[in-house]
Amino acid sequence: MVKVWIVGAGGQLGTAINEVLDPLEAEVFNTDKEELDITHTDEVIGFGEINRPDVIINCAAVTDTGLCEAQPELAYRVNALGARNLSIVARKTGAKIVQLSTDDVFDGLSTTPYSEFDDTNPLTVYGRSKRAGENYVKEFTHKHFIVRSNWVYGRGENFVNSVIEKAKSQRELPVASDQFGSPTSARDLGRIILHLIRTNEYGTYHATCKGTCSRYEFAKEILKLAGLEAELRPVPTRESELSSVRPAYAVLDNFILRIIDVYEMPGWRASLEEYMEEWMNRGGIG
Numbered sequence: 214m215v216k217v218w219i220v221g222a223g224g225q226l227g228t229a230i231n232e233v234l235d236p237l238e239a240e241v242f243n244t245d246k247e248e249l250d251i252t253h254t255d256e257v258i259g260f261g262e263i264n265r266p267d268v269i270i271n272c273a274a275v276t277d278t279g280l281c282e283a284q285p286e287l288a289y290r291v292n293a294l295g296a297r298n299l300s301i302v303a304r305k306t307g308a309k310i311v312q313l314s315t316d317d318v319f320d321g322l323s324t325t326p327y328s329e330f331d332d333t334n335p336l337t338v339y340g341r342s343k344r345a346g347e348n349y350v351k352e353f354t355h356k357h358f359i360v361r362s363n364w365v366y367g368r369g370e371n372f373v374n375s376v377i378e379k380a381k382s383q384r385e386l387p388v389a390s391d392q393f394g395s396p397t398s399a400r401d402l403g404r405i406i407l408h409l410i411r412t413n414e415y416g417t418y419h420a421t422c423k424g425t426c427s428r429y430e431f432a433k434e435i436l437k438l439a440g441l442e443a444e445l446r447p448v449p450t451r452e453s454e455l456s457s458v459r460p461a462y463a464v465l466d467n468f469i470l471r472i473i474d475v476y477e478m479p480g481w482r483a484s485l486e487e488y489m490e491e492w493m494n495r496g497g498i499g
């Protein structure tokens with residue numbers, strides 16, 4: 214049985230991986246900030262040496278982009294040095310490591326999707342700290358999968374849940390029509406990660422659901438599936454409460470997945486439908 218350590222297990226992706234993982238296939242160690250802060254180097258190494266995981270999946274991060282701008286030291290401590298600490302463990306124990314990353318490592322100025330071979334150029338503290346995390350992982354161990362995704366939603370705070378909450382109390386919602394991306398459910402991201410860790414195909418991957426839309430189109434689909442009536446108004450990002458300032462064109466091309474032809478991500482609408490069905494079954498909560 215493979216031993217998997219899920220770091221940041223209480224977040225959206227950590228929760229989703231636990232939901233899609235087959236308990237008969239893996240022994241799982243879940244940790245989050247409360248049990249083990251990844252910035253505490255000696256404790257992280259100690260935990261790794263005692264439990265000797267076969268795979269480390271690092272879902273822990275400071276993902277609030279505004280908080281990263283306000284507290285860059287915190288962003289670099291967690292997103293860069295935390296990733297370094299886990300990759301030290303991977304190197305010492307021979308474990309594979311999955312490091313989650315983001316489209317924010319690109320500047321968003323392109324008009325065509327970014328592939329894994331495009332040069333990064335992050336413009337935000339979040340993006341720069343995530344790129345620093347990628348670099349540490351590459352430096353410390355070759356048995357790595359760097360998985361970049363975008364517009365991830367699952368159980369937690371995200372665009373889908375914010376749109377639903379706002380639509381319950383506001384008749385009109387201004388939503389950015391100038392930000393483009395590929396909405397990706399945390400579960401579908403979890404599934405591709407579980408596929409990759411069974412292989413030795415190390416390297417950097419872009420993994421988003423197929424298709425592209427604007428925030429406005431995304432919100433429209435969310436309201437339709439939730440059966441909510443609020444009216445959406447397309448606006449520039451600066452006039453929308455629902456979008457932080459992010460790369461305008463956050464579209465990743467899953468180029469490597471496509472050329473190795475072993476795994477296909479689902480379309481974003483189908484993925485959202487699965488999520489919203491679950492949301493209905495939970496009685497419309499979180």
Ligand SMILES: NC(=O)c1ccc[n+]([C@@H]2O[C@H](COP(=O)([O-])OP(=O)(O)OC[C@H]3O[C@@H](n4cnc5c(N)ncnc54)[C@H](OP(=O)(O)O)[C@@H]3O)[C@@H](O)[C@H]2O)c1
Nearest residue numbers: 221223224225226246250251273274276313314362364365
């Ligand atoms: N969400 C997206 O749209 C998106 C897009 C692309 C890539 N990603 C990447 O995917 C990964 C998972 O994202 P997510 O949406 O699941 O994030 P999330 O919901 O914000 O979860 C992150 C988890 O990390 C924990 N954490 C923060 N600081 C920590 C520390 N010092 N030590 C241990 N745990 C710590 C958080 O705990 P607290 O909540 O208590 O702080 C939280 O449980 C991240 O690497 C993120 O950069 C996310």
